[in-house]
Amino acid sequence: MGRPEKPIVTSNRALRALAEWLREQRTRAGQNYRSLAGRAGLHPTTLQRAASGETVPKLSTVLGYARACDAPPEEAKRLWKQARYEETRARQGGRTLPAPPPALARDFADLSAGLHELYEKAGSPSLRTMEKRAGGYGALPRSTAHRIVNRQAMPHSPAQFQAFLHACEVPEPDVQAWEDAWSRAWRHEKQDADAVDAVADGISRLTRNQSLHATRSHVRGTKIHPVSDVDIVSVPAGPPRSSELTVQVPTGLGRSASARSKRLGFRPTPDIKGQPALPGFNQEGQPRRTPHRPQARDGQLSLPIGTS
Structure with a gap:
C-alpha cells in the first residue's frame, strides 16, 4: 500500500473534509497511487497532491480520483465546491457579508x-x-x-x-x-423608477409655475438674501409693471467677474480684449451700454426674464 500519508494540515475545514473523503475512497478501493493513476489517467503525484489537503485541487482531478475509486462523483463535486467556496471567502479576508437567501x-x-x-x-x-x-x-x-x-x-x-x-x-x-x-x-x-419619474415631473411643473410667476411679477426693492457679492431682490406677485429682474451688483468686480457670473448662472462673454467679463460690464467693472444685454442703473443690474 506504500508509505503512510502525511497528516492533513489546513485551516479550510471543507478542504480537510474533501481530502479525508478522497483518502477514505482510496483505502476502500484498496489501491495505491500508482494503480490508481492508471485507472484515472493522471499522474500518481497529482492524485497524491489532491488528497494532501494543501490546496484545493482542480475539479477534473477530484472527479478522476473518485471514478478511479468507484466513488460517487456527485459527492466528490459537492465536497469540492464547498472547499473552493471557503478558499474564495478566505482569500477575500472575510470582508464580504453573506447574501440574503x-x-x-x-x-x-x-x-x-x-x-x-x-x-x-x-x-x-x-x-x-x-x-x-x-x-x-x-x-x-x-x-x-x-x-x-x-x-x-x-x-x-x-x-x-x-x-x-x-x-x-x-x-x-x-x-x-x-x-x-x-x-x-x-x-x-x-x-x-416610477417614484423618481413622479418627483421629477413634480419638480418640472413647479419650476414652470415659478418661471411663469416671475415673468408676470413686478420688481420691488426688498432684498431676500445675498449671494456672494450680488444681492437678489424679491419679485412679489402683482400686476406686470416690468419684465426685468434686478440684482444688486457692487462696483469693482474686476477680473473676478467671470467667476461671479458663473455662480449666478450667467454665461461669460468676452470683452474687447478677449477676457471674460460679467455680461453688461467691462474689465474695470463699469457698465457697458450694449443693446440686448443686461443694463446697470444706479448700482443695479437688470436682467430680462420675459414679457407678460
Whole structure:
C-alpha cells in the first residue's frame, strides 16, 4: 500500500473534509497511487497532491480520483465546491457579508449579492464553462456573465436569468425560489423608477409655475438674501409693471467677474480684449451700454426674464 500519508494540515475545514473523503475512497478501493493513476489517467503525484489537503485541487482531478475509486462523483463535486467556496471567502479576508437567501431578496442589491454568492458556491467556474453550461453561444455570453458575477449588471430577461442559474448548477428544487426573487427585484426597481419619474415631473411643473410667476411679477426693492457679492431682490406677485429682474451688483468686480457670473448662472462673454467679463460690464467693472444685454442703473443690474 506504500508509505503512510502525511497528516492533513489546513485551516479550510471543507478542504480537510474533501481530502479525508478522497483518502477514505482510496483505502476502500484498496489501491495505491500508482494503480490508481492508471485507472484515472493522471499522474500518481497529482492524485497524491489532491488528497494532501494543501490546496484545493482542480475539479477534473477530484472527479478522476473518485471514478478511479468507484466513488460517487456527485459527492466528490459537492465536497469540492464547498472547499473552493471557503478558499474564495478566505482569500477575500472575510470582508464580504453573506447574501440574503432568495426568499428574502427584495431589490437589485439583494439579488446581485445573492447571484455573486451563488457563483462562488458553484466553485467560481470559468466564464467559458458558464457559457457552455448555460446552453451554448448566446444564452449567456461571457461578457454578460462577467458583469453579473462582478455585480455590475443584472440578467435582462427571464431566459438569461435561468441560463445563469443553469451555469451555476442550481438544483432544480431551488430554481423557483430564485425566479421569484428575480421577479420581486424587477418589480421593486420599476416602483423606484416610477417614484423618481413622479418627483421629477413634480419638480418640472413647479419650476414652470415659478418661471411663469416671475415673468408676470413686478420688481420691488426688498432684498431676500445675498449671494456672494450680488444681492437678489424679491419679485412679489402683482400686476406686470416690468419684465426685468434686478440684482444688486457692487462696483469693482474686476477680473473676478467671470467667476461671479458663473455662480449666478450667467454665461461669460468676452470683452474687447478677449477676457471674460460679467455680461453688461467691462474689465474695470463699469457698465457697458450694449443693446440686448443686461443694463446697470444706479448700482443695479437688470436682467430680462420675459414679457407678460
